[in-house]
Amino acid sequence: MMNINQDAERIAVEVVQRVMERWGGSAERIEDVLFDTIYQERRRLETDPMGTPAQARYYDGLQARAIKAGHQQQRELLREVVERFVYEIQGHFDKRVYRLATKVVPTGLNLMLNTMSPIRLLEGVFDGSGGFINQVTLAGHTDLLQKLANIGTIVLVPTHVSNLDSVLVGFSLYQMGLPPFSYGAGLNLFANRLFGFFMNHLGAYKVDRRKKAALYKDVLKTYAGVTMELGYHNLFFPGGTRSRSGGIERKLKLGLQGMALNAYIHNLMANRPKPDIFIVPCTINYQLVLEAKTLIDDFLKAEGKSRYIIEDDESSKPKLILQFARRLFRLQSKVHLVFGHPMDPFGNLVDEKGRSMDARGRPIDRTRYVFVNGAPGFDAQRDREYTLELADAVVQQYAAYTVVKPVNLVSYAIMQRLKTENPELDIYRLLRTGGRKPSFNLGEIYKDIQLLIEELQVMETQGRLKLDPLMHSNDMVMVLEQALAHLSSDQEHPVLTRRGDRLFHHDRNLLLYYGNRLGLHPAMEAK
Amino acid sequence: MKKDFDISVIGAGAFGTTLASLLTMAGRRVLLWTRRRELADEINQEHSNKRYLKDISLPRELTADTDIKAAVRASDMVLMVVPSKYFRSVARMVGEVILGDQVLLHATKGIQVEPFKRMSQILREETPALKIGVISGPNLAREIMAGKPAGAVIASRFDEVILKTQALFEGSLLRIYQARDVVGAEVGGAFKNIIALAAGAVDGMDLGDNIKALLLTRGLNEMTRFGLSLGAKPLTFLGLAGIGDLMATCASRLSRNNQVGFRLAKGESLQQIITHMNHVAEGVTTTKAVMSHALDLGLDLHVVAGVHKVLYEGYTVHDAMQWMLANRPGREIDFGSERCV
Numbered sequence: 001m002m003n004i005n006q007d008a009e010r011i012a013v014e015v016v017q018r019v020m021e022r023w024g025g026s027a028e029r030i031e032d033v034l035f036d037t038i039y040q041e042r043r044r045l046e047t048d049p050m051g052t053p054a055q056a057r058y059y060d061g062l063q064a065r066a067i068k069a070g071h072q073q074q075r076e077l078l079r080e081v082v083e084r085f086v087y088e089i090q091g092h093f094d095k096r097v098y099r100l101a102t103k104v105v106p107t108g109l110n111l112m113l114n115t116m117s118p119i120r121l122l123e124g125v126f127d128g129s130g131g132f133i134n135q136v137t138l139a140g141h142t143d144l145l146q147k148l149a150n151i152g153t154i155v156l157v158p159t160h161v162s163n164l165d166s167v168l169v170g171f172s173l174y175q176m177g178l179p180p181f182s183y184g185a186g187l188n189l190f191a192n193r194l195f196g197f198f199m200n201h202l203g204a205y206k207v208d209r210r211k212k213a214a215l216y217k218d219v220l221k222t223y224a225g226v227t228m229e230l231g232y233h234n235l236f237f238p239g240g241t242r243s244r245s246g247g248i249e250r251k252l253k254l255g256l257q258g259m260a261l262n263a264y265i266h267n268l269m270a271n272r273p274k275p276d277i278f279i280v281p282c283t284i285n286y287q288l289v290l291e292a293k294t295l296i297d298d299f300l301k302a303e304g305k306s307r308y309i310i311e312d313d314e315s316s317k318p319k320l321i322l323q324f325a326r327r328l329f330r331l332q333s334k335v336h337l338v339f340g341h342p343m344d345p346f347g348n349l350v351d352e353k354g355r356s357m358d359a360r361g362r363p364i365d366r367t368r369y370v371f372v373n374g375a376p377g378f379d380a381q382r383d384r385e386y387t388l389e390l391a392d393a394v395v396q397q398y399a400a401y402t403v404v405k406p407v408n409l410v411s412y413a414i415m416q417r418l419k420t421e422n423p424e425l426d427i428y429r430l431l432r433t434g435g436r437k438p439s440f441n442l443g444e445i446y447k448d449i450q451l452l453i454e455e456l457q458v459m460e461t462q463g464r465l466k467l468d469p470l471m472h473s474n475d476m477v478m479v480l481e482q483a484l485a486h487l488s489s490d491q492e493h494p495v496l497t498r499r500g501d502r503l504f505h506h507d508r509n510l511l512l513y514y515g516n517r518l519g520l521h522p523a524m525e526a527k
Numbered sequence: 528m529k530k531d532f533d534i535s536v537i538g539a540g541a542f543g544t545t546l547a548s549l550l551t552m553a554g555r556r557v558l559l560w561t562r563r564r565e566l567a568d569e570i571n572q573e574h575s576n577k578r579y580l581k582d583i584s585l586p587r588e589l590t591a592d593t594d595i596k597a598a599v600r601a602s603d604m605v606l607m608v609v610p611s612k613y614f615r616s617v618a619r620m621v622g623e624v625i626l627g628d629q630v631l632l633h634a635t636k637g638i639q640v641e642p643f644k645r646m647s648q649i650l651r652e653e654t655p656a657l658k659i660g661v662i663s664g665p666n667l668a669r670e671i672m673a674g675k676p677a678g679a680v681i682a683s684r685f686d687e688v689i690l691k692t693q694a695l696f697e698g699s700l701l702r703i704y705q706a707r708d709v710v711g712a713e714v715g716g717a718f719k720n721i722i723a724l725a726a727g728a729v730d731g732m733d734l735g736d737n738i739k740a741l742l743l744t745r746g747l748n749e750m751t752r753f754g755l756s757l758g759a760k761p762l763t764f765l766g767l768a769g770i771g772d773l774m775a776t777c778a779s780r781l782s783r784n785n786q787v788g789f790r791l792a793k794g795e796s797l798q799q800i801i802t803h804m805n806h807v808a809e810g811v812t813t814t815k816a817v818m819s820h821a822l823d824l825g826l827d828l829h830v831v832a833g834v835h836k837v838l839y840e841g842y843t844v845h846d847a848m849q850w851m852l853a854n855r856p857g858r859e860i861d862f863g864s865e866r867c868v
Contacts (some may be wrong), residue, residue, distance in 0.1 A: 346627075346657060358655040360622065368627030369657060381686045382658075388684075389657065 007230060012086045014196045014226045019082050026508065027071040031276075033215050034078050038063045040213035048210050050187065078215075082392045085219040089184075089205050093292075129231060140339035140401055144352055145280055148342050149178055151277030151354040153228050155260045156181060158337075159236035159248050159283045159398055162290050163189060163315035166204075169235060169282070171419055172337050181235040182227045184220060184256075188316060195315075217255070222251075225259035228277055231265050234305055242291065244299035246513035247520030248283070248398045257394075258387040261345040265383075266369060268376035276354055277442075281340035281394045285403040285485045287333045292313050296513035327489050338466065340397035346386050347393030405468045406458060410483035410514035414440070414496065414505055415446040431508045432441070440503040446476050454480070455527075465522040487514075532558040532590075532602040534695060537617060539566055539591060541579040542634060542808060543608030545668040546701075551586040559591045567591040578805055583672050583781060596624045604691060606662070607650075610807040611637025612715045615649050622654035628770045630688050632681070633657035636663065636716035636772075641822075645713045645757075660688040661709055663716035664767035665775030667782065670699060677798040678702040680767045682712035689794040704767060711763025714754040719773045720784040720810030721817060722746035724834050726777035727788025728844045734828040742775055742830060749828040752861065753817060756824050784810035804850035812836055829854055 023033045041059045047052035065348035066077050148154060158169055166183060173181060185204040189195040209222060236256050239249035260277045267275030289295070295314040316318045327333075341349050344366050348356040356366040369386065370376045411511050419427075453471055460467050470479055484503075487495040489508075495507040495514075504512060518524060536547040541562035547559040553729075561567050570576055570591035574584055592598050599605055599621055607837030609617045614635055625631060631654060635646045644652075647659050671677055677766050681692040689705050697702045706712055722743060729739045733816040751764045761768055777783040780789070789809045790800050797811070821828045833851040836842035842850070 327702045348655070356655075357621065360619070362622070362655070364655040365626060366627075371628035379687065385684045386657065 007232075010092050011223070011226050011230065012083070012090065015086050016079065016082050016118045016218060016323040018222050018226070020079055023082075023128050023215065024075055024078055026076070028030070030078055033436040034066055034074055034081070036065075037081055037215045038066065040216075041211070043297065044210050045418055048178065050210075051318060061074065078285065082219060083442070085211075085216050086223065089223055089292060090438050091366050092393060113133060117511060120182050128145070129481075131330065135167060135333070136335045136337060136338070138176070138337050140282075140337075141280075141341050141397070141404075142176060144338050144342055144350075145288055145339050146176060146178065147276045147352050148280075148350065148354055149233060152176075152278050154181070154233040154262070154342075155228065155277060155279045156233070156235045156255070157238045157279060157281050158235070159402075160239050160242050160243060161212075161284065161286065161295070161425055162247070163195065164290055164321075165237070165242075165284050166235070167195060168284060168337065172505055179233065183235040184299070192316065210469055215274075220258050221255050224268070225263045225337065226254055228260060228263035229270075229272070231274060234260075237392070242295060245258060245520060246289075246296060246299075246516035248402050248517065250522070252394060252397055254384070254387050254391060257390055258383065261383055261386055261390070263375055265370050265378055266371065278342040278350055278354070279390060279394065280342045280483075281401065283336075283338045283401045283403065284400055285336040285338065285405060287325070287335075287405050287407045287482075287490070288328065292293055297511045299513075300428070300509065315402045319527065330487055332337040332483055333486065334468075336403040336468070338403060340394075340401045340403040343390065345390055345398075347390045354450050390393070393518050400463055401466060401519060402470070402517070403466045403468055404521075406470055406479045406483040407486050407514050408517040409449055409452060409456070409471065409509045410445070410480060410487070411494070411513075412518040413445060413452055414511050415508070415515045415519065417444070417448060419507065427512075431512060432467070434505060439499075439504040442480075442498070442501045442503060444505055446480065449479060453464075459523045467522060487511075528726070530600075530602050532556045533604040533605040534558075534606055535560060535598045537572065537595070537598065537605060537607045537621060538609040539563075539576060539579075540608065540610065541576075543606075543669040544570075544585065545666075545671050546606065546634065546662075547589055548585050548851055549699050549701055549830060550695065551589040553696070554696060556771060557589055558601050559589060560593070560595055561591055562593060563603050564593050567593050578790045580668070580672060583669075587701065595620045599624045599629075603628070604632065604695065604820045607631070607633040607635065607646075609635055610634075611635055611639060611809060611812060612666060612807070614646055615639065615645045615653060618649050618653035622656075622745075623788055625654050625656050627657065629656060630658045630660065630691055631864070632662055632688070634662040635809075638717045638718060638813050640812055640816040640819070642821040643816055645710065645717075646711055658688050659683065659769070660686045660692060661683075661710070661712045661716070662684070662692070662703070664704075664773065665772045666701070667775060667779055669781050674700065674701045676702065677799060678704060678767055680704045680706040680710045681711055682706035682763075682768070684709065695782060704813050706763065706766070708760045708763040708776040709760035710753050710757050712768040712860070713751060713774060714757060714765055715766075715768035717809065718750040718817060719746075719769075719776050719814045720808070721755040721814045721831055721834050722750070722773055723776040723784035724788040724791075724808075724810045724814070724838075725781050725830055726787035727782075728792040728837070728848075729788075729789075730785070731792025732844060734848075739777070743773060746830045747773060748860070749830055752826060753821060753824075753828065756826060787811065788844075797838060810834075811838060 008405045024030055038059055050081065062077065066074060069077060087454040145154065156166060156169065166185060184206045187206055187208050190206060197230055205223065224234055238252040239255055240253040243249060245265055256477065264275060264277045272381065291313045304439045343357040344350055344367060346360065346369055348366065350363055356364040358364050367376060417440055418430055418435055422430055425435055429518055453474065458465055459465050470482060484496060484498055493507060495506050495510045533555040534550060535558045537545050537560045539559050544559065547557045550555045559570060566576065570585060570589060574587050576585060605621065605625060607617065607621065631650055633646050638645060639649060647661055650656060650659050660681050660683030662679050662681055665678050666679055677700060681689050683689050684707065693703045706785065707779055724747065725742050726739055729742055747764060747770055750769065752759055754764060755761060776785060779785060783804065783806045787800055787810065791797065814831060814834050818830050821831060828850055833847045836847045836850060837844055
């Protein structure tokens with residue numbers, strides 16, 4: 001496996017050339033994109049806490065130069081901005097920005113994190129005996145993933161609920177003996193030294209989500225595409241951001257997914273020896289989510305006001321991460337990472353030899369999908385539709401490979417009972433007041449979860465979702481006990497507790513959040 | 528590499544033969560596939576298809592064949608016009624050989640009953656083709672074969688499919704309009720056959736034009752609501768694949784579904800009618816498929832329910848009509864933003 005840092009220059013040159021081909025044509029187009037980028041960047045710098053006077057001076061100066069420049073000079077200025085973006089993405093950051101970012105980590109913890117290997121730290125925290133991997137269960141098509149990683153380029157597209165996701169995925173890939181995956185991580189993750197270690201291990205590049213300029217987004221997409229073409233496995237979260245509701249993603253962002261097809265066509269046109277790109281969906285299934293409270297609070301805010309970027313949540317506070325990790329360890333809480341069936345860029349399943357198969361299991365010559373007049377070529381409208389096709393297939397696999405855990409089941413059951421017993425209350429009032437009863441009889445809840453498990457077991461046999469192994473036992477007492485252990489594990493802020501034969505609901509927002517994993521699942525909505 | 532034919536039409540029933548002939552007359556090189564050797568010979572040698580298009584001469588240049596693999600490989604475009612009952616099995620054969628760069632069209636106005644599937648869904652399940660399109664509209668085969676002009680839509684998610692289909696039909700009697708809504712085009716084409724059955728029955732009972740207009744309008748409403756629940760766009764039903772097809776099918780005695788409804792009203796049993804028909808009346812199975820799926824979706828479709836009662840629940844046409852008229856009318860428009868009561 002090549003080293004992405006050693007290839008940095010080659011990647012940069014290719015990205016700049018591609019972006020310039022797209023934007024650097026007519027004088028009008030160059031002027032539009034140049035001034036739009038300057039405008040967007042200056043606007044960002046007015047409010048961005050990570051913005052520096054040096055950056056502001058640069059864009060002020062650039063504007064002055066651009067106004068005076070003729071067509072050719074404007075083209076050169078555009079190239080300059082594109083190169084600047086590429087180097088920022090590759091990690092050549094303004095040192096002052098970086099210093100500011102790292103200040104987020106408190107000094108004492110910073111020292112601890114710096115002096116201790118993060119892998120050892122995680123091993124110690126998560127599982128003192130057998131290592132971190134024992135807390136994480138890898139399931140699904142892991143063999144296929146390992147085989148295909150040698151045949152072509154993997155684009156791993158997991159569900160996303162927590163900033164811990166990329167760490168878990170990175171560590172799991174490492175355990176599976178796979179090389180680091182290229183991954184576009186938000187700047188805030190680099191600011192945290194613990195995450196930063198894993199980001200670098202993942203081969204992460206830096207994404208500044210505050211940059212809104214279309215040119216920047218295009219550079220990012222192109223960067224991902226070029227790395228795919230050059231054979232670097234990629235990881236990205238197609239939901240775009242962590243799920244706020246707790247449910248699995250139903251709508252995906254198409255930009256980066258489209259780059260998989262783009263890279264495939266480029267590879268075919270260039271006659272590369274290993275042109276294939278394989279897309280692998282993956283679900284990450286926790287019992288507890290570190291940032292659950294912040295995410296569901298954001299979800300419940302009036303529509304349109306939710307924040308796309310949250311930088312001050314639990315994952316930015318190392319103390320909370322450590323407390324959370326210790327809780328998971330104490331609870332012996334398993335995290336399930338389930339790798340879906342690898343697909344080609346058109347959504348067809350792929351076998352272990354890398355051959356695409358149709359729905360009847362017959363091999364397909366996938367190169368034919370991208371033929372234009374008898375040879376591989378681009379067709380923007382066609383390729384958009386193919387990418388939609390792929391997105392649909394990814395969403396279907398997300399549903400099929402989601403593992404419903406006892407916490408999800410019990411939270412959903414309690415929320416359903418709250419709704420049934422308080423039909424006059426809308427969801428917001430119900431969450432706030434808790435309705436008429438502060439608690440439910442244990443026997444009633446056992447009945448509810450028994451019925452639900454029976455339904456879910458049927459859905460599992462139909463391949464519509466997966467169940468935590470505990471739910472195969474039909475032992476309702478164990479299922480409820482495990483859910484309760486998790487939901488009451490934060491003693492200061494319990495979500496659900498048991499006293500005698502009654503269950504008390506305390507934090508209904510979190511019940512909604514954990515229950516949504518099941519309640520918003522397509523199989524449940526189709527009921 | 529240039530292929531031997533411009534298009535391969537799969538299925539030599541009335542409409543398949545009509546489309547193949549129409550395109551041949553417009554100067555296209557057309558290969559028509561039929562599973563029956565004697566029919567292929569008749570088309571090639573006698574230039575006729577007496578079973579489905581009695582007393583009509585087919586163009587001499589039209590070529591028929593029984594080798595489906597050769598037929599699919601012979602062209603860049605493949606058009607399936609096969610009754611819904613056989614659609615899946617034929618699609619599976621097409622799926623053996625079709626390649627990803629080929630365009631796959633269909634013009635079958637039916638629905639698979641169990642499980643409920645539109646034809647393009649079957650194509651996705653049985654073939655590796657992605658560039659799929661549907662041709663739908665008011666296209667009575669005999670009128671087209673008589674040299675009378677008509678219009679239809681080509682609905683596809685792919686520009687390439689739309690543009691290639693338009694180019695193919697350019698200069699022919701069939702004016703092809705562009706559309707994106709594959710679901711709407713398929714639902715419109717299939718659903719209108721149910722309304723045609725009811726319209727034929729109204730004619731057979733000689734109930735007049737007012738009630739026929741009522742039936743068509745309510746039928747269009749049900750078609751739209753049903754289509755919306757499957758993801759169709761409402762305006763599609765105001766186009767050729769919706770009201771256009773509905774007008775032609777419900778007004779013309781050339782329509783097979785209309786004929787079935789008419790004869791049911793005259794007292795013949797469904798079994799008698801089907802036994803003596805050369806053609807397939809898709810509305811009969813579509814009624815079953817739509818009724819069952821509407822129940823699953825919680826949709827209340829009165830016209831469909833009335834037709835279903837006659838076809839599958841032992842009602843006479845008269846009793847079914849009484850049942851329909853006994854229902855209390857609700858809001859006229861119930862799929863939009865209009866608020867009443």
